[in-house]
Amino acid sequence: MSLLRGPPGRLKVTVLLFASYRELVGAESLTVSLPRSTTVGTLLAELRRRGGGWARLPTAPAVAVNRSYSRDATELADGDEVALIPPVAGG
Amino acid sequence: MTIPVASTVRHRAEVGEQRGVRAEMPWWEVTAAPIDPAVLRRRVEGPGNGAVSLFLGVVRNVNEGRRVRAVEYEAYGEMASEELGRIVAEAAAVAGTDQVAAVHRVGRLGVGEASMAVAVSSPHRADAFAGARHVIEEIKRRLPIWKREHYVDGRSEWLSGTDPTTAAARAPEAPS
Numbered sequence: 001m002s003l004l005r006g007p008p009g010r011l012k013v014t015v016l017l018f019a020s021y022r023e024l025v026g027a028e029s030l031t032v033s034l035p036r037s038t039t040v041g042t043l044l045a046e047l048r049r050r051g052g053g054w055a056r057l058p059t060a061p062a063v064a065v066n067r068s069y070s071r072d073a074t075e076l077a078d079g080d081e082v083a084l085i086p087p088v089a090g091g
Numbered sequence: 092m093t094i095p096v097a098s099t100v101r102h103r104a105e106v107g108e109q110r111g112v113r114a115e116m117p118w119w120e121v122t123a124a125p126i127d128p129a130v131l132r133r134r135v136e137g138p139g140n141g142a143v144s145l146f147l148g149v150v151r152n153v154n155e156g157r158r159v160r161a162v163e164y165e166a167y168g169e170m171a172s173e174e175l176g177r178i179v180a181e182a183a184a185v186a187g188t189d190q191v192a193a194v195h196r197v198g199r200l201g202v203g204e205a206s207m208a209v210a211v212s213s214p215h216r217a218d219a220f221a222g223a224r225h226v227i228e229e230i231k232r233r234l235p236i237w238k239r240e241h242y243v244d245g246r247s248e249w250l251s252g253t254d255p256t257t258a259a260a261r262a263p264e265a266p267s
Contacts, residue, residue, distance in 0.1 A: 023249075088237065090238070
């Protein structure tokens with residue numbers, strides 16, 4: 001059964017966490033139900049309100065929506081994959 | 092409120108193994124397998140090419156005065172593969188050739204092991220150097236990969252890195 005389709009008027013997104021953010025929050029993946037027309041910035045604010053490790057995330061972490069870097073104003077769609085991206089250190 | 096945690100970890104799957112070896116160029120891969128520079132170099136061979144630029148990023152034994160025993164690389168697997176694909180396509184435009192091959196490793200690496208490699212071949216050296224340089228610089232700037240250093244004293248730490256969205260704002264427009 002898919003968890004990725006929300007009821008009418010709501011949308012569900014998958015939030016992914018990596019590396020230091022994953023350890024800070026204590027989760028690597030969760031689904032979040034949101035009102036329609038929610039932006040990336042609103043989602044981040046809602047996550048920070050959960051307190052604990054969420055509140056210790058940077059106020060403006062880099063975000064990727066469906067595997068492309070995105071901006072706070074981006075409007076989310078049902079089933080989107082939203083990744084919080086710590087400062088990258090590849091190479 | 093309870094936070095439901097999804098049962099899948101597919102975003103950290105080893106994407107390289109699914110991709111397999113392809114004849115099409117450019118070629119790229121994010122993989123847990125050790126990097127063989129000779130194999131990468133052979134991927135960009137061509138009789139008209141007088142230059143092959145091969146660059147390796149290697150785990151070193153010290154960072155900011157601390158003795159390093161190993162480095163653990165974690166990737167957002169699916170996105171890292173997609174983004175590396177975009178980077179090698181840009182490098183192909185920079186170098187004016189599709190003979191570009193790049194690989195980045197994930198998992199735990201010991202001192203001296205290659206964490207990434209890029210090979211570019213072209214008729215002349217300037218294009219080969221420029222293409223390889225583009226790949227390593229863009230990997231550092233925006234590939235969603237993180238590294239945790241394990242020190243000889245037993246401690247370990249995620250390295251601070253680059254905010255890819257801030258860096259993107261400063262970067263020149265990528266070739267389309």
